[in-house]
Amino acid sequence: MGEAVRESRVLLTARLRERRGELEAAVATRVRAIDDPAAVPDPAYAEGQMRALVAAVEYSLAALEGGERRPPSMPAEILAQARLDARDGVPLDTVTRRYLAANTLVGDFLFEEAERAGASAADCRRLVGVGATRLDELLAAVGAEHAREARNLPTSAAERRRECVKRLLAGELVDEAEIGYDLDAEHVGLMAKGDAAKEMLREVAVRLDRKLLAVRREEEPIWAAWLGGRRPMSAAAVVEAIASTRADSPVFVTVGEPAAGLEGWRFSHAQAKAALPLAERHGPVVRFLDVALEAAILRDELIATSLRRRYLEPLATGRDGGELARATLRAYFGAERNVSSTAAALGVDRRTVRNRLAAIEDLLGGPLNGSAADLEIALRLDA
Numbered sequence: 001m002g003e004a005v006r007e008s009r010v011l012l013t014a015r016l017r018e019r020r021g022e023l024e025a026a027v028a029t030r031v032r033a034i035d036d037p038a039a040v041p042d043p044a045y046a047e048g049q050m051r052a053l054v055a056a057v058e059y060s061l062a063a064l065e066g067g068e069r070r071p072p073s074m075p076a077e078i079l080a081q082a083r084l085d086a087r088d089g090v091p092l093d094t095v096t097r098r099y100l101a102a103n104t105l106v107g108d109f110l111f112e113e114a115e116r117a118g119a120s121a122a123d124c125r126r127l128v129g130v131g132a133t134r135l136d137e138l139l140a141a142v143g144a145e146h147a148r149e150a151r152n153l154p155t156s157a158a159e160r161r162r163e164c165v166k167r168l169l170a171g172e173l174v175d176e177a178e179i180g181y182d183l184d185a186e187h188v189g190l191m192a193k194g195d196a197a198k199e200m201l202r203e204v205a206v207r208l209d210r211k212l213l214a215v216r217r218e219e220e221p222i223w224a225a226w227l228g229g230r231r232p233m234s235a236a237a238v239v240e241a242i243a244s245t246r247a248d249s250p251v252f253v254t255v256g257e258p259a260a261g262l263e264g265w266r267f268s269h270a271q272a273k274a275a276l277p278l279a280e281r282h283g284p285v286v287r288f289l290d291v292a293l294e295a296a297i298l299r300d301e302l303i304a305t306s307l308r309r310r311y312l313e314p315l316a317t318g319r320d321g322g323e324l325a326r327a328t329l330r331a332y333f334g335a336e337r338n339v340s341s342t343a344a345a346l347g348v349d350r351r352t353v354r355n356r357l358a359a360i361e362d363l364l365g366g367p368l369n370g371s372a373a374d375l376e377i378a379l380r381l382d383a
Contacts, residue, residue: 015113052081063134086149181213189268194251252279307378
């Protein structure tokens, strides 16, 4: 008896899969009839909705194939669409009706194929029962996801703008009208830290005649910002404008390179963000390209740790914990490795500088000439 039921289930599901394109088209037509005919759907939303419905059809077929003992996993596309529906204000009742309509059509097709194949009424009832159980599970998962997302929705205009920016940076497609900024323009990404950062960013935007998009990182005094416009503008011009703008309290700003379009918008932001940990050392305004190597190494824990172990730890074995050695090296590199200029900067004679450098080479176990670049980066990381 069990084997006969299984064979009937496999046969009917195979027949439904042969008509899958027809079934999906019928589902799409039925769902469009449920939605508001006067509404003009966003293309990205419509695409996501169709992916979810196709996934729902596959979920139904997989449920029929697996029977009572092999429930399919909940498709990620369905849960993602439930979150998007919540964010777009689509009522849960409308979402539920879509999946009920899809399930009804699967049942209609199932009965058609059962009649053609001569399957028993009992087999059909078993399959319909399995489908009903899985539908309940699907609707419960969709309802929970929709409610969870609805609870987390931003309420203020600033929160909605921040959420929209976060989703754009993550690569999601959203309604760009929410941010009020032209993403097709030329952009310079900025990161700003300080209580007076917002006012400074506004002043810089006015001075440069650029559109400003700025969002605050939750409750921290850190802003992600973009200066946008149709005409090109150099990062150097932005740095100059920021440097000449006075703020009521200290503000540190990092500047990405100019780039165009949505991808450029993301890229310039990533540059400014990567430079932010270095702003307080190099600030008050830092251009990414001036600290690109340092920023890259700082983000790579393996390289950063290796440099510290190779150069900083040996220096720290000196009598003063390496303080004098580090100060000498910083002056030496700041003077472009000129001994006389280093001596003048430190207020000592040239012989003292040479003796200190020789002692440093002993600690490091080799000449400075072959490792000066790495050592200089290590000192920056230490700072």
